[in-house]
Amino acid sequence: MSQKVLTIGEILVEIVATTKGNGFLEIQPFIGPFPSGAPAIFIDQVGKLGTPCAMISRVGDDDFGRLNLNRLAADHVDISGIVMAKGETTGSAFIRYREDGSRKFVFNIANSACGKLEENSEIEQLLQQCRHLHLMGTALSSPGLNKMALKAIQAIKSHGGTVSFDPNLRAEMMTPTLHADLDAVLAQTDLFLPSGDELFLFTRAKDEHTAINELLNRGIREIVLKRGHQGASYFAEGKRFDVAAHSVTELDPTGAGDSFGGAFVSFWLNGSSPQEALYYANIAGARAVTFLGPMEGTSTRVELEQFLNVAK
Numbered sequence: 168m169s170q171k172v173l174t175i176g177e178i179l180v181e182i183v184a185t186t187k188g189n190g191f192l193e194i195q196p197f198i199g200p201f202p203s204g205a206p207a208i209f210i211d212q213v214g215k216l217g218t219p220c221a222m223i224s225r226v227g228d229d230d231f232g233r234l235n236l237n238r239l240a241a242d243h244v245d246i247s248g249i250v251m252a253k254g255e256t257t258g259s260a261f262i263r264y265r266e267d268g269s270r271k272f273v274f275n276i277a278n279s280a281c282g283k284l285e286e287n288s289e290i291e292q293l294l295q296q297c298r299h300l301h302l303m304g305t306a307l308s309s310p311g312l313n314k315m316a317l318k319a320i321q322a323i324k325s326h327g328g329t330v331s332f333d334p335n336l337r338a339e340m341m342t343p344t345l346h347a348d349l350d351a352v353l354a355q356t357d358l359f360l361p362s363g364d365e366l367f368l369f370t371r372a373k374d375e376h377t378a379i380n381e382l383l384n385r386g387i388r389e390i391v392l393k394r395g396h397q398g399a400s401y402f403a404e405g406k407r408f409d410v411a412a413h414s415v416t417e418l419d420p421t422g423a424g425d426s427f428g429g430a431f432v433s434f435w436l437n438g439s440s441p442q443e444a445l446y447y448a449n450i451a452g453a454r455a456v457t458f459l460g461p462m463e464g465t466s467t468r469v470e471l472e473q474f475l476n477v478a479k
Contacts, residue, residue, distance in 0.1 A: 170436050172213050172220040173297035175316050176206030176306040177281045179258030180231045181461055187264050190271050201460035202238040205303050205335050208422040212429025212465040214243040221245035221293050225280045231257035248293045255280040284311035294322040299329050299436055304336035307348045320355050331358040333428050334365045360428050362393040391431055393424050401445050410445055413453035422461030427452035450475055
C-alpha cells in the first residue's frame with residue numbers, strides 16, 4: 168500500500184505578462200490566473216501519479232483560492248487540510264520575462280492567507296495519517312507555516328515516516344534564524360533535493376564532490392541534485408548515477424523542479440529503484456517546461472510515457 172505524502176506551504180496564483188521586458192511600469196496584457204505555489208505544484212504532481220497525498224495550507228475565500236482547490240482536488244490531492252479563510256486573500260505573483268529569459272516578480276504572499284496558518288482537527292488527522300513529509304524552504308520563511316512544518320516533522324518521524332526536503336531558496340533570502348531552521352530540517356531529512364548551487368547553502372565545501380560527502384556524512388540517506396538543462400544526479404553512500412536533460416522547447420521553466428521532485432518522490436515511495444525514479448522525474452521536469460503556467464505541465468504516468476515516445 169502506498170505511503171500517503173504530505174506537504175505544507177504556500178498556495179497562490181500566477182499572472183504572466185504576455186510581453187517581454189523589465190518590470191510592470193507600463194500597461195500590458197496578461198494571461199492567467201494559473202494555480203501555483205511550489206508545494207502545490209509538487210503535490211499536484213504526486214497526485215497525478217496516483218500516490219495518496221494531501222496538503223496543509225490556507226487560501227482566501229475568493230476565486231483564486233477556489234481555482235487552486237478545484238485543480239488540486241481534480242488531480243486527487245486530499246485538500247481537507249487547506250483552510251478557506253473568509254475575509255482573506257489568496258497569494259499572488261505577477262511575472263514578466265525579460266529578453267534574456269530571467270524574470271521579474273511582484274509577490275503578494277507574506278500578507279496573504281497562507282501566512283496565517285493555524286492548527287485544526289483536520290490538520291491533526293493528516294499528521295496522523297501521512298507517512299511521508301515533503302518540505303520546501305519557503306515554508307520555513309513564514310511564521311505560521313514554519314511552526315506547522317516543524318511540528319509535522321516531529322509527527323511524521325514519531326511514527327516511522329520519512330522526510331524529503333527541497334530548499335527552493337536563493338542565498339539572499341537566508342537569515343541566521345532561517346538558516347538554523349533549515350539545518351534543523353536537514354538533520355531529519357532522508358531525501359535531499361537541491362537545485363544547482365543550493366547544494367552549497369548547507370555546507371562549507373567549495374566543490375560538488377566534497378559537498379555531497381559532507382551532506383551524506385551528516386546522515387542524509389540520498390541526495391538528488393537537479394541541474395536544470397544539464398539533467399540530474401543521484402547520490403547515496405558509494406553510489407552515483409546521472410541522467411542527461413531532454414531537448415525540449417521551453418515555454419515556462421516555473422514549476423519544473425517541483426514537478427521533478429513530485430515525480431521522484433512518488434516513484435521512490437512506491438518501490439521503484441532510484442534509477443527508475445530519477446529517469447521518470449527527469450521526464451516530468453522536461454515535460455513541465457513545455458507548458459505555459461507552473462502547474463499546467465504536471466503529468467500522469469501515461470503522459471510521461473507518451474512524452475518519452477515523442478521525444479525519441
